[in-house]
Amino acid sequence: MQKRKAEAKKNQKIVEIKELKLRPMIDTHDYEVKVKQARKFLGEGNKVKFTMRYKGRELSANDMGREILNRLLDDLEGVCRLESEPKLEGKQMMMIVAPEK
DSSP, X not given: OHHHHHHHHHHOOOOOEEEEEEOTTXXXXXXXXXXXXXXXXXXXXXXXXXXXXXXXXXXXXXXXXXXXXXXXXXXXXXTEEEEEEEEEETTEEEEEEEEOO
């Protein structure tokens, strides 16, 4: 029994959650770098948490951030599946994606 438990523990894959922080006014190159990082993390089998951080007046126009998160989903289509919808919590909007099985 003990040997089987040790063998099972040795073979298990620990899934980490990697976080990528974004801003609503992100530039195109910065956006492409974040997409590339997300693809790398998802390829390694990790979940990715996208955090859209707002400052000042950006919070009143939070649809800009939601558009960027939806664009991320479109760009990562086929690589990931949505685990939690984008939701606003205070001054941050968060979304979690998991690797496609």
